[in-house]
Amino acid sequence: MKELKKQWKNGEFKGCYLFYGPETYLIKNYEKALTDALLPPGAEMMNHDIFQEKRATVGAILDAAQTLPFLNEKRMITVRNSGFFQKGATKDEGEKLVEYIGQLPESVCILFIEEKAEKSNRLYKAVVKNGEAIEFKTPGEKELATWIKKECSKNGVTIEGSGVQFFLQMIENDMESIERELQKLLAYKGNNGIVGINDIKEICTPSLEAKVFDLVRAVAEEKPEKALSIYRNLLLLKESPYMVLSLITRQFRMILLSSLLSEDGIPNPQIAEKLEIREFAVKEYIRQAKRFSKEEWQIALEDCLKTDLDIKMGRAAEGGAVELLIMKYSSKALK
Numbered sequence: 001m002k003e004l005k006k007q008w009k010n011g012e013f014k015g016c017y018l019f020y021g022p023e024t025y026l027i028k029n030y031e032k033a034l035t036d037a038l039l040p041p042g043a044e045m046m047n048h049d050i051f052q053e054k055r056a057t058v059g060a061i062l063d064a065a066q067t068l069p070f071l072n073e074k075r076m077i078t079v080r081n082s083g084f085f086q087k088g089a090t091k092d093e094g095e096k097l098v099e100y101i102g103q104l105p106e107s108v109c110i111l112f113i114e115e116k117a118e119k120s121n122r123l124y125k126a127v128v129k130n131g132e133a134i135e136f137k138t139p140g141e142k143e144l145a146t147w148i149k150k151e152c153s154k155n156g157v158t159i160e161g162s163g164v165q166f167f168l169q170m171i172e173n174d175m176e177s178i179e180r181e182l183q184k185l186l187a188y189k190g191n192n193g194i195v196g197i198n199d200i201k202e203i204c205t206p207s208l209e210a211k212v213f214d215l216v217r218a219v220a221e222e223k224p225e226k227a228l229s230i231y232r233n234l235l236l237l238k239e240s241p242y243m244v245l246s247l248i249t250r251q252f253r254m255i256l257l258s259s260l261l262s263e264d265g266i267p268n269p270q271i272a273e274k275l276e277i278r279e280f281a282v283k284e285y286i287r288q289a290k291r292f293s294k295e296e297w298q299i300a301l302e303d304c305l306k307t308d309l310d311i312k313m314g315r316a317a318e319g320g321a322v323e324l325l326i327m328k329y330s331s332k333a334l335k
Contacts, residue, residue, distance in 0.1 A: 016131035025175035085117035259289035
């Protein structure tokens with residue numbers, strides 16, 4: 001992806017691009033870089049058409065593409081969330097663009113921005129053939145750690161490896177959240193000093209997943225008072241008991257799977273990649289797994305699914321059912 005920015009700085013552009021994936025921070029970053037390279041200051045108003053969702057019709061896009069740029073080499077068309085690259089009625093609409101994508105005039109550049117894209121889609125293949133399709137995923141733990149350290153260094157602040165890991169454990173797993181919380185930390189520290197774990201605890205807003213991570217750790221360590229305290233604080237913050245149950249279920253599943261994969265001799269980085277979680281989480285899950293036997297974790301997971309079903313069927317009130325589950329598995333009575 002870094003090569004793209006080099007190409008754009010050198011004035012090398014494809015006729016069309018597709019940016020897609022969950023990492024909106026990176027998409028926005030590359031969208032801005034492309035826009036700035038194509039449209040110098042003063043050229044945006046007359047040479048940039050933006051179509052979003054229902055406004056993104058083939059007719060409107062073709063009309064814009066056939067309009068010559070005004071006092072600029074290129075015209076830019078940005079198409080957001082059109083649905084052209086997924087199943088559904090809009091996919092059929094998008095296929096009308098397939099032939100045109102192959103004969104785009106040199107005076108236009110079309111940028112499609114989508115949440116998802118099917119690689120079997122005809123328009124997707126046309127973009128790949130005549131332009132470039134880039135999937136933006138959240139970088140891995142090592143890449144994020146390097147980026148965080150560089151951002152801190154730019155501001156005259158130092159953060160150690162343990163601090164970076166703790167910071168990543170606390171924050172939502174997307175770069176927009178990471179960047180927002182990092183800016184809060186940098187503003188707090190000023191332009192000097194070392195960011196420590198206490199600073200992170202003081203300033204950063206922990207994600208719901210991080211709180212449930214702590215809750216499950218308390219369960220595994222057989223600390224019912226702490227587990228219930230975290231749960232009740234979540235309810236005070238208006239979090240749904242059902243959402244908390246979903247995250248507990250997911251973490252129980254990750255604990256069991258991490259343990260089984262580790263026993264098969266698979267290294268932690270590969271487990272993290274396979275389960276699509278961070279490496280520090282794998283280490284913690286494997287540690288927690290040792291608290292109970294595999295059979296007990298399996299029963300606990302089945303209990304979560306049964307509680308979920310009981311809530312859906314109206315056989316249990318969600319708040320009390322989740323609290324009972326937490327009590328059961330954080331109590332020494334389990335063993």
